[in-house]
Amino acid sequence: TIDPAKTALFVIDPQYTYAKCPPTQSGQIPVEGLVQSPSDPDFKGHSPLCCDKFYPAVQQQNRLAEAARAKGMKVFLHAHIYRDTDGDGKVDNCGRLCDYDVLGWAGWPEAWNLWNEAFPWHEMVFAPDDPQGFRPDRQEDYYCEKSTFSAMTEPVVAELRAQGIDTVVVTGFMTQYCSVTTSRHAHDLGFKVVFVQDANDGPILQELLSGIDENAAIPFHLGIAVADVISTADFLANLDDKKTEL
Numbered sequence: 064t065i066d067p068a069k070t071a072l073f074v075i076d077p078q079y080t081y082a083k084c085p086p087t088q089s090g091q092i093p094v095e096g097l098v099q100s101p102s103d104p105d106f107k108g109h110s111p112l113c114c115d116k117f118y119p120a121v122q123q124q125n126r127l128a129e130a131a132r133a134k135g136m137k138v139f140l141h142a143h144i145y146r147d148t149d150g151d152g153k154v155d156n157c158g159r160l161c162d163y164d165v166l167g168w169a170g171w172p173e174a175w176n177l178w179n180e181a182f183p184w185h186e187m188v189f190a191p192d193d194p195q196g197f198r199p200d201r202q203e204d205y206y207c208e209k210s211t212f213s214a215m216t217e218p219v220v221a222e223l224r225a226q227g228i229d230t231v232v233v234t235g236f237m238t239q240y241c242s243v244t245t246s247r248h249a250h251d252l253g254f255k256v257v258f259v260q261d262a263n264d265g266p267i268l269q270e271l272l273s274g275i276d277e278n279a280a281i282p283f284h285l286g287i288a289v290a291d292v293i294s295t296a297d298f299l300a301n302l303d304d305k306k307t308e309l
Contacts, residue, residue: 075235084113234262
């Protein structure tokens with residue numbers, strides 16, 4: 064059972080890191096295009112972590128956010144950003160991710176720069192600048208930044224507790240990283256978790272290389288013992304003035 068007054072909608076990382084796919088004429092994104100190096104003369108500014116269903120997922124996030132606000136449900140908007148806090152030209156809050164050259168093999172050394180405030184990929188995909196972007200309520204939404212996979216950071220958890228929230232609804236990017244880690248972390252902290260399957264997406268590169276559809280595999284496993292898995296349409300259809308039965 065979901066009580067909107069005790070529920071928070073998480074919109075995790077709607078950033079250009081996940082929206083910038085390479086141009087394609089066939090509609091199919093080739094691995095070669097995804098791993099094209101930024102030093103290539105033909106580089107078009109894409110991200111190797113582009114999610115091919117980014118904009119459809121954002122459309123669902125907008126539907127959920129608008130309904131949530133109308134019912135008094137809090138919207139938490141998260142951004143994964145690494146910042147230079149001491150002015151030395153280097154990011155200071157990257158953590159362990161900066162220890163790994165996770166995409167160096169693909170011509171993307173120091174891939175953590177995809178979230179570096181000094182580069183454009185970190186920026187939020189917001190309407191009206193991007194007509195298809197997420198539509199934030201800049202007065203009411205709770206904006207928070209993170210440098211970890213989990214969006215359940217100490218300030219966020221403290222805010223959830225202070226507002227008496229016991230349930231989090233997870234949407235965002237990437238399905239198999241921040242979305243799943245947030246879901247498991249929230250579960251371990253004692254929160255009820257709802258995972259909206261069509262409002263999350265992961266990078267097409269990993270699906271092409273592994274043959275695994277993360278949007279099928281991750282919800283399957285979460286649904287066993289971590290979260291209630293539901294579609295946007297079903298969630299909205301059940302949302303009434305008082306409580307939602309899942």
